Amino acid sequence: MRNAALWFDKKLGLEEHSIAHYAWVIVGIAGVVQMVGAAIRMAFGVLIDPLVAAFGWTPGSIGLAYALMSIVTALSSPLAGYLGNRFGARKTMAAGTVLFFIGMMWTSQTKEIWELYVAYGIVFGVSQALLLVPVVPAVASWFRRHLGLGTGIMMVSWSLGPALVVQVLAVLFNTVGWSQAFMIVGIAGTATLAVILLFFRNTPEEAGKVAYGTYSSDKPLVTSGNIFVSTQQEFQGYVYKTNAFWNLINIHFLGCVGHAVILVGIIPLGISKGLGPLTAAGVLTTISIVSVITRLIAPILSERLSAKTVMFIAFFGQGVGVFLLLTANSTLDFYIFAVVWAIPYGGEGTAFPVVNRQYYGHSPMGTTYGWQLLGAGLGMALGGVLPGMVFDITGTYTWAIILSAAFSLAGAASIVLLDKSKRQLIPDWPVMETGAVSTDAAARSPVRSNQPGSNPVSGD
Amino acid sequence: MKLASSNEPMDISSPELDGFEIKRRPFLGFGLLMSSVIGTLAVLIYFGAWASTDRIENRALAAGVTESHAEGEWWEDGLIFACPLH
Numbered sequence: 424m425r426n427a428a429l430w431f432d433k434k435l436g437l438e439e440h441s442i443a444h445y446a447w448v449i450v451g452i453a454g455v456v457q458m459v460g461a462a463i464r465m466a467f468g469v470l471i472d473p474l475v476a477a478f479g480w481t482p483g484s485i486g487l488a489y490a491l492m493s494i495v496t497a498l499s500s501p502l503a504g505y506l507g508n509r510f511g512a513r514k515t516m517a518a519g520t521v522l523f524f525i526g527m528m529w530t531s532q533t534k535e536i537w538e539l540y541v542a543y544g545i546v547f548g549v550s551q552a553l554l555l556v557p558v559v560p561a562v563a564s565w566f567r568r569h570l571g572l573g574t575g576i577m578m579v580s581w582s583l584g585p586a587l588v589v590q591v592l593a594v595l596f597n598t599v600g601w602s603q604a605f606m607i608v609g610i611a612g613t614a615t616l617a618v619i620l621l622f623f624r625n626t627p628e629e630a631g632k633v634a635y636g637t638y639s640s641d642k643p644l645v646t647s648g649n650i651f652v653s654t655q656q657e658f659q660g661y662v663y664k665t666n667a668f669w670n671l672i673n674i675h676f677l678g679c680v681g682h683a684v685i686l687v688g689i690i691p692l693g694i695s696k697g698l699g700p701l702t703a704a705g706v707l708t709t710i711s712i713v714s715v716i717t718r719l720i721a722p723i724l725s726e727r728l729s730a731k732t733v734m735f736i737a738f739f740g741q742g743v744g745v746f747l748l749l750t751a752n753s754t755l756d757f758y759i760f761a762v763v764w765a766i767p768y769g770g771e772g773t774a775f776p777v778v779n780r781q782y783y784g785h786s787p788m789g790t791t792y793g794w795q796l797l798g799a800g801l802g803m804a805l806g807g808v809l810p811g812m813v814f815d816i817t818g819t820y821t822w823a824i825i826l827s828a829a830f831s832l833a834g835a836a837s838i839v840l841l842d843k844s845k846r847q848l849i850p851d852w853p854v855m856e857t858g859a860v861s862t863d864a865a866a867r868s869p870v871r872s873n874q875p876g877s878n879p880v881s882g883d
Numbered sequence: 884m885k886l887a888s889s890n891e892p893m894d895i896s897s898p899e900l901d902g903f904e905i906k907r908r909p910f911l912g913f914g915l916l917m918s919s920v921i922g923t924l925a926v927l928i929y930f931g932a933w934a935s936t937d938r939i940e941n942r943a944l945a946a947g948v949t950e951s952h953a954e955g956e957w958w959e960d961g962l963i964f965a966c967p968l969h
Contacts, residue, residue, distance in 0.1 A: 661903070661905040664908070664909055665905055665909055666909045666913075669909055669912030669913045669915065669916045670912035670915050670916065673915050676916075676919060677919060680923075812930060812934070813930060816930060816937060833919065833922070837915050840911060840915065847903075848903060848905070849905055850898035850903060853898075
């Protein structure tokens with residue numbers, strides 16, 4: 424029996440994995456940061472009606488705060504990525520937590536529309552970038568190998584967070600009102616972030632541990648000091664000079680326009696086709712739940728097979744899948760669409776950290792990822808306004824569906840023009856020359872312990 | 884236990900760049916990005932001009948005048964001017 428278990432472990436590559444590693448704590452913290460940070464943003468829809476009722480503002484003017492927040496977050500992302508590289512993700516996220524608290528409290532006390540724009544649009548928008556951008560590269564630094572698995576688990580929170588917080592906010596709005604609901608979520612969110620950041624460490628070296636997936640033959644990477652800063656600037660210069668850097672921004676933008684049109688437009692489209700509001704909302708919930716599967720699997724497959732191939736399939740599927748909506752007229756049609764489309768949609772954006780690792784090795788990816796999120800954020804903002812704009816003009820959502828498909832398929836075409844993702848585009852990030860080199864037999868043995876300097880092949 | 888050597892100053896010379904993508908100017912990637920920006924602007928101008936035409940038509944109908952006599956807002960005129968299809 425034991426032999427059979429060992430055979431399966433070896434066949435599936437499980438002998439290289441261990442649950443007892445601090446990298447999983449970091450993944451868990453990153454998941455909670457994403458959940459707290461992104462969920463309030465995703466749950467903006469539930470804020471509109473209470474604000475209309477309280478102040479008589481139009482939905483359009485309230486929606487402008489969301490658009491402003493999306494654009495501010497997008498524009499702040501490269502800077503947030505740079506700050507994460509330069510000062511560490513922990514300090515950057517701590518600053519984001521302070522702004523999160525100010526933004527939430529100010530929003531809760533809003534009396535004028537301009538206050539909503541400043542508090543939610545600008546302050547909260549910057550906090551989103553400071554919280555959500557540096558955390559992904561920080562997780563990457565905790566994985567010498569198997570980044571796909573770490574990324575996949577972390578990305579699941581993108582779906583679960585909003586689904587959870589929308590329900591909590593809806594209950595709070597009904598019981599204590601929108602203002603107190605924002606205060607409660609702001610205080611609880613800030614407290615949660617403050618506590619978990621106490622346990623966050625920017626790099627394994629900072630925590631006195633080794634990265635997950637480190638072999639005994641691996642020399643430690645340069646992760647701090649003056650050399651780190653200057654080398655990082657030099658390597659970022661190399662990254663800027665690759666086609667992939669610019670194309671990945673472009674691809675993230677196109678993919679996000681493609682799915683934002685659907686995520687924003689699916690409920691009004693469903694209602695326009697005769698679905699009830701709750702049934703239409705259920706379509707969106709189904710998309711969120713089903714997409715969890717590919718959010719988890721896509722980065723793992725990207726690492727094992729080819730990130731370029733997985734990304735192409737996701738973008739192509741996302742683009743072609745929306746055509747189901749052109750003939751969708753019944754509840755069943757919409758739910759079939761939700762299940763079919765959510766599979767490629769879930770894999771659309773989650774492979775980026777893996778492809779960054781494949782192209783740029785262990786070079787710090789904060790700034791690079793920040794630029795990619797700039798593309799993504801602008802894409803989400805554009806995709807958010809297109810359905811309403813097109814409906815106002817044409818009276819149907821047909822053109823919005825066609826545009827969604829066109830943007831996703833343009834993204835798929837751009838992926839074809841990427842370099843092979845198994846090939847590193849820039850030199851290897853430097854390693855410390857003081858690391859121990861072991862014999863060939865032990866060289867590919869994973870270091871099972873968290874602690875550097877422990878017996879490389881010992882068990883936990 | 885911390886990695887004692889992590890913060891020690893080291894002299895790291897620039898790596899050999901032969902064989903990597905960084906020797907080329909990234910025309911392809913930058914060109915694709917610019918194509919998307921231009922394509923997106925074209926879509927926005929097209930639909931914006933379509934919306935502007937509708938708005939001007941509606942105002943003309945409401946005022947009982949011909950379309951050419953209805954005044955457009957500056958941004959409506961700008962979008963219609965920029966769009967070759969309207």
